[in-house]
Amino acid sequence: MSAPAVLPTLQPASPLAVPITTLTYVTLEIGLAVFALVTGLTFYFIWRYKHRGADGEPPQIFGNARDEIIWMLMAAGILVVLFVLTWTTMNRIDPQAGQDGTPDLIVTGHQWFWEASYPRGTNPSGMGVVSTASEIHIPTGRKLLLEVGSADVIHDFWVPQLARKMDAIPGQGNRLWIQADKPGTYLGACSEFCGAQHAWMRFKVIAQTPQDFQAWLAKQAQQAAPPPPNQTDVEDGAGLFVRQGCGECHTLRGIGARGKVGPDLTHFASRGIIAGGVLDNTPENLRRWLKNPQAVKPGVRMPNYRLNDAQLRQLTAYLETLQ
């Protein structure tokens, strides 16, 4: 996959973000012109009218009402243009029509990760069960309706290349459209201060062709595979997961874990990042995380279990099978 965009707000990848970039350039140009005029005149006057030892006071000019009114009208003219552009652009990137239908995707902010669930999964058994974290898959080429909510405090859903940003407010499901033209990975971040680990509430939107997306969704809808035989570590890990009470907070379909505090782990190993991007998902990093999540992401809502090396090995082995 291609490298992430360096200037995502100016490198839109969506018909819903392109107009924002265009408007940004227009505003930037107008703004720079005004700025150049003001500073240009300021420095020109300073140079032109600098005191060079002449006696006496300069002409005492008190003002000119006509000039003032002309300036005001000029400013008003520029602002009217900007306002009209604002309005038309809003209609293009945030159309209100159709926003009250069933959302394609529900995104929920948690301290401190994003959960995505798919209420309209095409795989009948996938309806309402697919839930993933920090990596949000979407099909390309289609405008998707997103509902953004929060499980605790206010967060803000921001993927600069694909859509406007939207606050995630507890008790208030905000709607927005999102669309990606091309398959790829688009970086996102929580953009409203939400507590200790606001910095690591990052996420990725992974856009796939509709076929790939359907395949992904079907796979996600399945339950976790039972531990393969003859791999004692994996089996012990599954047992440990249940005994330690990880299911209090995590859902893991297949072994009856239904917690809602942390990310759904049913297909944990299919994801590339851990805990809002604080680590890449590799076996060593997973081990680090399980050894002491508080050391990796201080303040995180997952306790330190003080697991011993054997337990760490077993849990890691088990979680790594959850493709």
Place this chain on the structure above:
Amino acid sequence: MTTAPVPVETASAPISRPRNLTRWLSTTDHKDIGMMYLALGALFFLIGGVEVLIMRLQLARPGNTLLEATTYNEFFTLHGTTMIFLAVMPMLLGFSNYLLPLQIGAKDMAFPRLNAFGFWLTAFGGIVLYLSLLEGPPDAGWFAYAPLSERPFSSSLGTDFWAAALLMMGMGTTLTALNIIITTVRYRAVGMGLWKMPLFSWMVFVNSFIIAFALPSLSAALIMLEVDRALGGRFFQGGGSPVLWQHYFWLFGHPEVYIMVLPAWGIISEVIPVFSRKPIFGYEFVAGSTVAIAVLSFAVYAHHMFAVGFARPVNLAFAASTMLIAIPTGIKVTNWVATLWKGSIRMTVPMMYAIAFIVQFTFGGITGVSFAVLPIDWQLTDSYYVVAHFHYVLMGGTLFALLSGLHFYFPKMTGRMLSEGFGKPAFWMITLGFNGVFLVQHALGMMGMPRRVYTYPDLPGWGALNMFSTVSAFVLGLGLVLTLINIVISWRMGRIAGDNPWQAWTLEWATTSPPPRGNFVRLPPIKSSRPLWDLAHPEDPDHQRPTRHDQQGKGHIRPEEKGHEQ
């Protein structure tokens, strides 16, 4: 009088005053209180500055571990609260207190003891805020969004200390504002009509109305927050509305931005004419636009909330009002620039800060308009672009105006000139440092960096720009330290200033430096907004010129001014 406004040596040495502690604790003199506000502001500016330097060190590299997440959050909460309520506001109130009675020819404020009370409330508010260090400082940010600021998510007492401190400071500020309003209405010297007041006084006067109407909204919100936190209320949590907090907060918070900038405009409107040797261009427009801004400032607040999911008409209404307020603001800028036109410009240190103010404030104003262009706000709000924007307004704007005012009024306040030998290098360090810190932050915002993050991933360019910002912050810091040294040294052995070292035209320059108790021995006649000009130019006094209301051509216009008469 035709000489250049270089400082002139006069015989009058600064008047010495008793220097004991009880005097400062018990004083009700507006000049003493003004100085105490300035000292309080400077002290907390230092504290808030050290906080931010440590934060910048943490951000210098991606994944840095100097500060823990929570510590960083406490730092920026304290930094924001300190800079706004304990540094900038007190410094502005300091100038207001010191200068307003002098400029309008009054002996003191209307209620001197109330004035002292207001100061001490603010000072104790500051102490209460920092007492929170004992219990765990607040860490929900200076605008403490609910429900993050509610008990379940911020369980330490820090937020309660924070709320108590803001209530105290808010009350102190409100009392001072009422005092200023009454002083202005009732205690102007004979002859000084409202439309003859110096512009600084004008803006401080108008500003006091904003304070009086905006702060109650904050106080109400803080009390509701405490009901939630202490008594389990449900204003902003449970069945209540988290967005309601934002309405209350920004109904205060946006006017607050203007509260922090109006007196700064006032200072600039004094400095630029004096060093251009011309009256302000369009006095009525500069003064009148201030009133327009005061009213509009209450009608734009929800532009801080464009991402909460308002209906289209609400968004559009606040976008429109926000664009509208750019017009009276722009009028001010054009009038300052027009004041330079055909002047005889003296690049003194206060003037250098004033020019930097114009440039930087204009820049911050323009990025502000870009937020009124709603789709841009929908990208960039709560990113580093916002951090850059409001620092251009509040630091590049207000702080530069304060520094301009410091260099301009220091001779009046102490009787001695600040050294230019220190002043000029400090200016360049501060200006280059400031722009270095914040210019690149616009880019960081556009690169996707959210604000209020204690660290960030190593994405292309992020580390380098942040490092640049951090290094610049230290250059800025050094410039400020140099300014402090300048103050200390010049206060002891600066050149004696005399009454009117800049040959300015308003009343505060008609008395000794520093002014005696009671301010004036004798007031000059006041027939225009520049009584000292009239005194020095009996052949060409302002009030004999045709005014906008008198187009009959009475009075005289000099030949070189033909074509610019009103």
